[in-house]
Amino acid sequence: MTADAVIEAAHLTARFGTNTLFRDVSFTVSRGEVFVILGGSGCGKSTLLKLMIGLVPPAEGSVAILGTDVWSAEGEAKLALLKRIGVMWQQGALFGSQTLQENIEMPLAEHTSLPREARAEVARAKLGLVGLSEAANRLPSEVSGGMLKRAGIARALALDPPILFLDEPSAGLDPITSAGLDELIKDLAKSLGSTFVVVTHELASILAIGDRCIMLDKAEQGMIATGDPRDLRDHATHPTVRAFFRREAA
């Protein structure tokens, strides 16, 4: 792993039974960049993310985050690794019986020795970062889809992890809310120096936030492009990559 690389994925293959989603996918993610995993529906983007955060085991290959192999780490080493990543789930995955503020306080209570009033203040700051201060006392069922996504980011930020994984952050959102979320991701990456790994197929988001990207393809069962998304849009020669960036039927 190079000095600047925070994630190194090597020769990853994902397989469910006899169905191979992708094979031999390798890439590195550098500190402070917004790295986008893109591709059409069903190509294995979310599976690759789950494989990176230790939820789905790879059929072959390995993933190292901050120098720790995700799939061989156990016990304290695994816990230390998990505290250094934050995940925003596609549907928010907030706990329905807790308010937004309580959702953010929960990891703070579990993993820090902050006093109760400090946890409340820190949670309020995280909600403020995503523009949800006024909704702190609401339950997840009482807020809109866009607010749920932003609350999901706030919870992912709870422990200020250096790496954040976002699964389809702008899916299902209106263009204005989606653009607001993109701005937020860029601001956080710039001001906090966090590394973002974003799974999405929203073209506008990819071009707005992505420093670098890889593209997966269902037909080729693997990675078909890597690089700056704007370069891929302008110069890609692979027909699927061109079709994706030019919104053409393949």
Add this chain to the structure above:
Amino acid sequence: MSFDSRREGDKVVLALTGRIDTVAASDLWSPLVKAAREAGEAGVIDLRAVTALDTTGATLLLTASGHGPKIEGASEGVAAVLDRVRDALAAPRPKPEPRLPWLARIGRGAIGLYHNTMDALAFLGELLTILMLTLLKPHRLRLREVLRFLDEAGTRAFPLTILLGSLLGVILAFQSAIPLRRFGGEIFVPSLVGISLMRELGPLMAGVILAGRTGSAYAAELGTMTVNEEVAALRVMGMDPMAILVLPRVLAGLLVMPILALLLTLSGLVGMTIIMGLLGFPLVTVTTQLQAWLSLKDMLGGLFKAAVFGLAIATIGCRSGLGAGRGPRAVGDAATAAVVGGIVAIVLLDGVFAVAFERLGL
């Protein structure tokens, strides 16, 4: 990370060094806030030696500076994080819920109860209307669905019903034989247990089984459908959820309960017969006693009650599910309401039946 407090002239310098991240902030929170409070306006939080800052660290520094000390010496990167968190904390806080006076709270509760009652009556009215329409046009009834629910609520509950019924018979026979033996009255155990099971305990216990197994399942299933907007989708497609979702379940509850009550009663009588055998009473004595004390009226009364209990439990289960709020918690609340509501309803109805049967001389 380290924290040092020193006096420089009339200033109190609170100097921080190293990386102020979440872990460091956890350790520093209480001592730094305390020192900042003591220093007040004379304090200075010196960040010249701070190399990195995260948002939790920034929250700590801003909380400490809120007690009076000024923040000085932040590098460009540290200042950027401080500015962002300062903006975040400056955002308006949620408005506190106004606390109503007690009279207003009672009023709100009464209005809620009124609306709830009206909703329940509307639900019953809608159900009766659908039932009438289905009687007029029986081909509209989704018979396959009724059979599916009969299987789920009935045949799949048979093992549990037989187990609980036989155990109930054993316990009742054993417990009543002990005091009756003192008066030489063990012979009356079959009549005591038989009447108890047939008139009261059979329908009641079967009702508890139906409420726990089926009422909660109806509420959870319909609650999930409500939360996932499947019920709304049915309405928008011009299909009546009452006819499609509720009526088959309610009919299944109505039809299955007498069978469960009868099965539970018969299982209880078998359990009682085993205990009587162990006490030295032959089968013929037990059957003679049962024939002498039990009548068809007892059985039909019990089965009628059971049918009404089934109707109530299924209706309450369906209404709890369709009335579920939003989110996964709503499904749990609906299931709880179905079980509690179902059990309370059958106990209340049992009381009503007891008075009615007594007045009618049944």
